[in-house]
Amino acid sequence: MRMRVVNHPVLGNLPERNRVTIYFNNQPFQAYEGDTIASAMMAEGIKTLRNHEESGNGRGIYCNIGHCFECRVQVGERKVVRACLTPVSEGMDIYSLSVFKKGSESHC
Amino acid sequence: MLNLLIIGAGPAGLKAAIAAAEQGLNVKVIDEFPKVGGRLLGQLHQEPNGEWWNGMEMGEKLHQKAIRAGVDIQCEVSVVDISQSVSGWTVYTSQGMIEARKLLLATGATETPIPIPGWTLPGVMSIGAAQVMGNVHRVKPGNTCVIIGANVLSMAIANELRLCGIKVKEIVLPAVGPISKDAGIPEKVLASLMKLTHLAPTVILRQAGKLGKFINPSFAIKYFPRRGIKLFGIPIRLKTAAVEIMGEDHVTGVQTVTISSDGKVIPGSEKVTEADFVCIAGGLAPMSELASIVGCSFKYVQELGGHVPVHNERMQTNVPNLFVAGNITGVESAKVAMAQGKVAGLAIASEWKGKRQEIELALTTAMEEVRKTRAEALIQFQPGISEARDTVYHQFTLDELRMKQEVSVS
Ligand SMILES: Cc1cc2nc3c(=O)[nH]c(=O)nc-3n(C[C@H](O)[C@H](O)[C@H](O)COP(=O)(O)OP(=O)(O)OC[C@H]3O[C@@H](n4cnc5c(N)ncnc54)[C@H](O)[C@@H]3O)c2cc1C
Ligand code: FES
Numbered sequence: 106m107r108m109r110v111v112n113h114p115v116l117g118n119l120p121e122r123n124r125v126t127i128y129f130n131n132q133p134f135q136a137y138e139g140d141t142i143a144s145a146m147m148a149e150g151i152k153t154l155r156n157h158e159e160s161g162n163g164r165g166i167y168c169n170i171g172h173c174f175e176c177r178v179q180v181g182e183r184k185v186v187r188a189c190l191t192p193v194s195e196g197m198d199i200y201s202l203s204v205f206k207k208g209s210e211s212h213c
Numbered sequence: 214m215l216n217l218l219i220i221g222a223g224p225a226g227l228k229a230a231i232a233a234a235e236q237g238l239n240v241k242v243i244d245e246f247p248k249v250g251g252r253l254l255g256q257l258h259q260e261p262n263g264e265w266w267n268g269m270e271m272g273e274k275l276h277q278k279a280i281r282a283g284v285d286i287q288c289e290v291s292v293v294d295i296s297q298s299v300s301g302w303t304v305y306t307s308q309g310m311i312e313a314r315k316l317l318l319a320t321g322a323t324e325t326p327i328p329i330p331g332w333t334l335p336g337v338m339s340i341g342a343a344q345v346m347g348n349v350h351r352v353k354p355g356n357t358c359v360i361i362g363a364n365v366l367s368m369a370i371a372n373e374l375r376l377c378g379i380k381v382k383e384i385v386l387p388a389v390g391p392i393s394k395d396a397g398i399p400e401k402v403l404a405s406l407m408k409l410t411h412l413a414p415t416v417i418l419r420q421a422g423k424l425g426k427f428i429n430p431s432f433a434i435k436y437f438p439r440r441g442i443k444l445f446g447i448p449i450r451l452k453t454a455a456v457e458i459m460g461e462d463h464v465t466g467v468q469t470v471t472i473s474s475d476g477k478v479i480p481g482s483e484k485v486t487e488a489d490f491v492c493i494a495g496g497l498a499p500m501s502e503l504a505s506i507v508g509c510s511f512k513y514v515q516e517l518g519g520h521v522p523v524h525n526e527r528m529q530t531n532v533p534n535l536f537v538a539g540n541i542t543g544v545e546s547a548k549v550a551m552a553q554g555k556v557a558g559l560a561i562a563s564e565w566k567g568k569r570q571e572i573e574l575a576l577t578t579a580m581e582e583v584r585k586t587r588a589e590a591l592i593q594f595q596p597g598i599s600e601a602r603d604t605v606y607h608q609f610t611l612d613e614l615r616m617k618q619e620v621s622v623s
């Protein structure tokens with residue numbers, strides 16, 4: 106909740122929206138219907154969405170509109186999505202992608 | 214099968230959908246963003262008459278009108294490939310295949326990044342990302358920010374961030390380099406700001422636009438104060454350049470240096486500005502990958518933001534049954550994109566119905582409207598757009614002639 110723009114001098118007050126609970130790396134967070142994964146995490150002050158496949162360095166959103174693929178995260182068992190284009194839903198399980206383990210993943 | 218499929222639910226795509234559906238065509242619009250409106254969402258600037266241009270409201274208006282006209286709109290659908298079939302087009306998406314007789318590409322523009330050391334740290338984002346986060350999602354990406362890149366878009370959005378309650382500490386230039394090019398040279402940046410219209414969205418830009426008619430920028434930059442000038446209380450420092458974004462696992466600040474009018478670093482001028490997020494504003498370029506997949510010819514036009522698919526004033530490309538509208542044809546404001554969308558929708562309807570006189574008449578009026586809107590545009594991303602557009606239309610005619618000759622020879 107802490108980073109939400111609740112009152113805006115031109116756009117007005119934030120309308121009431123239904124709350125949902127999402128899980129980011131198994132930790133529960135409150136979000137609102139209409140949030141994307143990226144906006145929900147940003148609202149909680151979480152900027153690192155994944156770790157780079159090789160260097161392991163943290164990465165977050167860059168373009169926020171689907172162009173750069175920097176925000177890729179895993180939803181559920183295996184699906185990889187762009188966090189900035191994917192709306193949250195109740196009970197959604199989101200995982201950061203992390204460093205490829207040598208030998209276990211082939212990426213040639 | 215659909216009569217018309219439109220890729221992109223921004224101002225151009227929506228306007229085109231409305232115009233074509235009103236002529237009786239069966240139209241579908243798809244977009245990968247979860248909300249309808251494209252980059253209209255998030256736009257918020259004050260017009261010279263004091264009224265606010267609220268892109269979100271405009272987007273909603275167009276959305277409702279399209280629904281009333283019978284347009285089928287589907288979000289969260291990404292187009293990944295397109296192929297031509299005997300009867301028209303097959304479009305491959307994240308939600309399966311869609312077939313249509315005619316296709317309109319209205320995919321808009323994309324931001325050009327300026328990589329500088331530290332730019333992959335969480336908390337560094339494009340200026341448009343911060344605009345969408347603040348105005349559309351109503352979430353602040355942080356409390357304090359530095360903007361790297363001084364152009365019409367970054368100045369408009371700096372004010373939007375301020376309205377969200379964010380402290381924009383300064384707008385500085387990127388350090389001179391092979392990618393930042395002129396965007397890192399104070400004299401060139403001031404020159405481009407001074408070429409902007411007297412109708413620009415902020416007072417300072419309007420003044421700069423007026424001044425630009427009388428004063429030489431290389432003279433003006435000499436008198437531009439080192440500590441910058443303020444716009445809505447935000448310092449614009451054209452003689453300060455960002456050399457590195459600092460932070461361990463997220464942004465903590467930006468290291469800057471003072472530079473001369475031609476971009477040379479003044480030794481010993483290093484400084485750190487603390488901030489919890491950083492925006493990079495590298496300018497916009499047409500997003501035209503899908504047009505190249507289907508074999509459009511292209512022309513590089515600097516004033517339009519880069520490579521654009523060759524098209525004529527009816528927004529027709531040199532590939533049959535393929536049309537383009539909006540920022541894919543060159544970077545301009547949303548109002549121009551809307552006017553172009555209407556042209557495309559009517560041109561497609563006219564082709565569908567065998568060039569009936571009343572549609573052709575409406576089309577002529579719509580084309581005039583584009584020229585008028587362009588001339589009165591509040592935001593001009595580059596000077597000399599009308600002339601640049603004519604070179605694209607000319608290229609279309611040349612390509613058409615060449616194709617006809619090739620057919621008659623073979
Ligand atoms: C980040 C950013 C900020 C901007 N801010 C301003 C501003 O403040 N003021 C201003 O006047 N202009 C601004 N512009 C310029 C803006 O491009 C125009 O104002 C206008 O929105 C262009 O309209 P359009 O319909 O051509 O494209 P857009 O409004 O960009 O709409 C294109 C749509 O196509 C969709 N799309 C693209 N590719 C695919 C695909 N493969 N599959 C599915 N959907 C796809 C996108 O999701 C998008 O919704 C901005 C542009 C950008 C990129
Ligand atoms: S942040 Fe660029 S694709 Fe999501």
